[in-house]
Amino acid sequence: MIHAHEPFAVTNIGELVTNDPTFGDGLLGVLSNAAVIIDHGLITWVGSSSDVDRTIPRVDMQGRAMLPGFVDSHAHLVFAGDRAGEFAARMQGQPYTAGGIASTVEATRAATTDHLRMNLARRMQEMRACGVTTVETKSGYGLTIADEVRLLELSGEVSQETTFLGAHVVPAGITVDDYVEQVCGPMLAACAPLARWIDVFCETGAFDVDQSAQVLQAGAEAGLGLRVHANQLRHGPGVQLAVSMGAASADHCTHLDDRDIQALAASSTVATLLPAAEFSTRSAYPDARRLWQAGATVALATDCNPGTSFTTSMPLVIALAVREMHFTVEQAVWSATAGGAAALRRTDVGRVTPGARADLISLNAPSYQHLAYRPGVPLIDQVFIAGVA
Numbered sequence: 001m002i003h004a005h006e007p008f009a010v011t012n013i014g015e016l017v018t019n020d021p022t023f024g025d026g027l028l029g030v031l032s033n034a035a036v037i038i039d040h041g042l043i044t045w046v047g048s049s050s051d052v053d054r055t056i057p058r059v060d061m062q063g064r065a066m067l068p069g070f071v072d073s074h075a076h077l078v079f080a081g082d083r084a085g086e087f088a089a090r091m092q093g094q095p096y097t098a099g100g101i102a103s104t105v106e107a108t109r110a111a112t113t114d115h116l117r118m119n120l121a122r123r124m125q126e127m128r129a130c131g132v133t134t135v136e137t138k139s140g141y142g143l144t145i146a147d148e149v150r151l152l153e154l155s156g157e158v159s160q161e162t163t164f165l166g167a168h169v170v171p172a173g174i175t176v177d178d179y180v181e182q183v184c185g186p187m188l189a190a191c192a193p194l195a196r197w198i199d200v201f202c203e204t205g206a207f208d209v210d211q212s213a214q215v216l217q218a219g220a221e222a223g224l225g226l227r228v229h230a231n232q233l234r235h236g237p238g239v240q241l242a243v244s245m246g247a248a249s250a251d252h253c254t255h256l257d258d259r260d261i262q263a264l265a266a267s268s269t270v271a272t273l274l275p276a277a278e279f280s281t282r283s284a285y286p287d288a289r290r291l292w293q294a295g296a297t298v299a300l301a302t303d304c305n306p307g308t309s310f311t312t313s314m315p316l317v318i319a320l321a322v323r324e325m326h327f328t329v330e331q332a333v334w335s336a337t338a339g340g341a342a343a344l345r346r347t348d349v350g351r352v353t354p355g356a357r358a359d360l361i362s363l364n365a366p367s368y369q370h371l372a373y374r375p376g377v378p379l380i381d382q383v384f385i386a387g388v389a
């Protein structure tokens with residue numbers, strides 16, 4: 001019997017992804033026949049399974065692969081309603097526009113807080129079952145002060161990575177200028193204490209580059225870190241804006257030119273790719289090889305949301321990234337763990353090294369490669385968050 005308050009060892013790990021090349025082979029720092037010692041929710045030791053003291057309590061992995069829990073750095077988990085009909089119509093040829101968000105806003109505003117909390121709990125359960133141990137989640141389906149506050153309060157119940165996305169779309173009945181003023185003024189004042197980040201949908205049909213800059217500037221002045229929905233539907237100024245303002249992450253990056261790639265590579269802004277969004281909107285995928293070759297830091301995330309990517313599966317995201325975006329399997333696994341941590345500017349997650357939080361997942365497979373090799377198969381075995389399975 002393992003007690004979380006006593007040190008214990010996870011042993012006989014066939015293949016361990018550490019994300020630290022000083023520990024093992026390649027980008028992922030892979031160790032074979034490995035073990036990890038966990039104490040008070042932290043990893044305190046990583047090494048060979050045969051070196052573990054016989055007296056320490058142990059969990060035997062029987063040769064399974066283990067890796068850091070997935071860090072999903074882009075999700076929209078608090079909402080009501082679904083848009084299955086819109087998805088079906090899109091598959092019949094109707095194009096995606098930013099306007100579909102309005103229907104989720106309507107359903108979310110009308111929902112009780114208990115109903116929203118139940119929906120959120122269900123999605124968090126799905127996330128965990130898919131191996132996600134850290135998830136960022138955004139507001140953005142309220143778009144009034146009271147509703148945005150409500151969504152952020154709920155988000156804060158399940159994650160410390162909460163993002164104020166008042167600038168998701170302009171709600172009905174208000175001009176864009178008036179709405180931006182509200183987002184940057186009283187809405188931000190009410191939401192900033194509940195959020196770590198601010199985000200803006202910089203896109204035709206949502207917010208232009210000047211409005212987006214205004215929102216990000218106000219957020220930075222309120223002490224929030226910056227994230228940008230950038231270059232999703234067409235090429236635009238979002239990536240350059242994210243880099244120039246020192247955002248932690250430019251997300252989507254579906255349409256990138258060489259200048260965008262150079263700017264990302266020369267900055268600390270992570271390029272977060274969301275292949276399940278391209279999948280669910282039947283859009284062309286960006287080619288990640290350009291980003292990797294240039295030296296940009298790349299993350300992968302679900303973009304879980306009811307309109308354009310209603311999945312909580314990071315393994316699906318990894319499989320799509322490899323098959324459709326030309327990631328190597330190593331790069332995709334790194335981006336879904338260490339890359340996500342970089343996009344959230346976290347150093348305590350996304351790696352299996354002494355001092356990191358003991359967020360680990362085991363696979364019903366001998367190698368991390370199976371995450372891409374066996375698409376759609378539920379391979380996640382055990383999930384440890386801060387050492388608790």
Ligand SMILES: [Zn+2]
Nearest residue numbers: 074076229303
């Ligand atoms: Zn999004």
